[in-house]
Amino acid sequence: MVVFKQGGIQMSKYQFLDSYTLKNGAEVKNRIVMAPMTEMSSFENGIVTNDEIEYYRRRSGGVGMEITGCANVSEIGKGFEGELSVANDSVLPQLSKLAQSMKSNGTKAILQIFNAGRMTTSEILRGKKPVSASAIRAERPGSEEPASMSEEEILETISDFGNATRRAILSGFDGVEIHGANTYLIQQFFSPNSNQRDDKWGGDLKSRMNFPLEVIKKVMNVVKESGKSKFIVGYRISPEEIETPGIQLSETLEFVSKLSTSGIDYLHVSMGDVWRTSLNDKSDTEPINKQIKQALGDEIPLMVVGNVETPVDAEKAANSFEFVAMGRELIREPNWVEKVIAGDETSIKYKLSPTDLEDLAIPAPLWGFLTTVFRPIAGLSTEKDPATSFKEAAAPWEKF
Template sequence: MGSIAEYPPSESRLFKPLKVGHSTLPHRVVFAPLTRLRNDDNHAPLPLMEKYYADRASTPGTLVISEATSISHGEEGNSNNPGLVSEEQVEGWRKIISAVHTNKSIFFQQIWGMGRASNPDVLATRGFPYRSSSAVPMKGSENVPREMTEAEILETIENFAETAKRAVLAGADGVEIHSAHGYLLDQFLTASVNQRTDKWGGSIENRSRLTLAVVKAVVEAIGAEKVAIRFSPYAGFQGSEKSDYVELYTYLISELKKMNVQFAYLSLVEATGDPGTLIWDQKQIHGGKTLDFILEAWDNLSPVIVAGGYRPDSAAWAVEERYKKWDVMVAFGRHFISNPDLVFKVQNGIPLAPYNRPTFYCRKEWAGYNDYPFSQEFLDKYSQTVHPMTEEESKALGSL
């Protein structure tokens, strides 16, 4: 296997076309879904978000995936995270999607339920129950969620489908179903969290039932080529560890393939991409845990996004060596925050600007969000694609 240094990003498969859903992407560098808490107090996008997304879509043909967006007001479980339910919320996302499309890039809306990962105080203030697959609290928490009723589970499936419809009506090219990292769907997949004794818990087949039902409902609502799914087989974030991950995800992939449809893509988080660790070690990249068993089973049914703390050199190595048998795209998260022109920099060998972690989740703030500059090289070539809104203009359009 070749070394990372052997593969210049600009000459690698990172910059070879790939068909994703109804679109053909000119490159394989993906803007990962990133919670940033820049929505207003009603969970609707603030005007400053339009600039943020447009800027990161500024290299034409970039696949942009939204931050995780709630499928119902009862799943808006943290202050200033987004929903896609009310007319105000939908209109805000419509403007963002339009800005991404203006820059000739592709937009997928990531949709989720939060379940026990919600802040129970935030839910209580708004009159919504704190609930999960079972009455199992988060580690270290005294707040015990209520086990969801079957009626609530069925409503959740419907909410995913209806939210997918709203996303497409707002202009999205598709949706990504979030079944990872200890959020609601993953709470049903995880045996230590899901202790139900009905058809929604217990066996792998039962624990998988909700995720698969959601996928089927969303496919029926908007069409399979507009549907993607995200899994994190190795994550331990929010109590999502799974001792049966090989059997579980092998079953999930098998059932997805039985649907006999063409999905837009499958999104997978490597062992190095767990939000609880965020480790990248080139000497032992996967700690012995790889995505190979999923990729072998998926067998290039559709492209796969991999996420795991990548940098330009390691991303090029990944598509050329690590995943050379498969149609893989590489997601960038933290580095995309501080480099709105990241795709351009990767292609042209321009060093990446460092990010400032303490400002990642500064609610409703411009700083740490829209104050990272474009490179001069990018401005010289693509100045017309930089969204011109200033902080003052943003405040004038909507109070921060």
């Protein structure tokens, strides 16, 4: 933090408030990002609801970038009810309104695009069988065995990501984030757990990188054809899996060095804590994000996330990494950045109460989710459940 005087008043300036110019020339006004968080509030067909528009509007304006919850690029890629869809052109009018609501006061609007792969059910897919790299069930209760994708389906899915990008551009988004994390289809292709193919899409580490790299290539081509040179393309990864076999950090580091030359504008590492060390190798005490930063090099900015709540937390992360994403804290405190800029840090909220819902424009399904699945860690303040900070318990959100 730099402290300086203006008109006799001592002011603090955090480096996370500095702007950052991406290599494609797009200028992001500060280095705080709203992390992708699904609110499960879209219509059954994936069309954006007005509640969602208000929820994102309430959180734009302060942060440098705002990323939507994941949007499925095809019907077969839908992961859960109430999910955003970017699978066909009928979503465009409402999606355009969403993009507009996110872009207030210079915030960049980013659409997260994904396919759930095997992390869905035939009920959610209205009778269709989930698909994945191989016909292997996820090691989770209630998971279903997916069908192994044919070559044709793989190529179609790569095109789906291209079409989703085209729709994001048409709707006025400033960028897309390719969701290669949190156990969804793109990660399923990279993982030796879910990908046991023996064709060009699976087998050794190099072949397991082919699907993610082809998706990126497709997305970059669509951007190039659109002529929107400042359209942002981010990529999100999960660095490890705890299953055997599963993604090892050494494999991720190799993948990251490939990603550094893939044309992406930023890399986003999905973790529950910015400073987490390896889950699989306890003797490795170097934070994963530091290792990823080294493998990535200085050309591409690294976005980190996990348990950042206070300006001090954010500044610590901003000392080592270019972008700091915040999830749950921005649900509770939509004006976090504005309050820091105004020097009004003492009024930043770290607790959430049911009486705040209307003011915070939290859609009912998100509230329901926070009070059930997330109950112990949602920072809720209720009689039975004394107000807890998000930091006080570990969370299962990495399945997102």
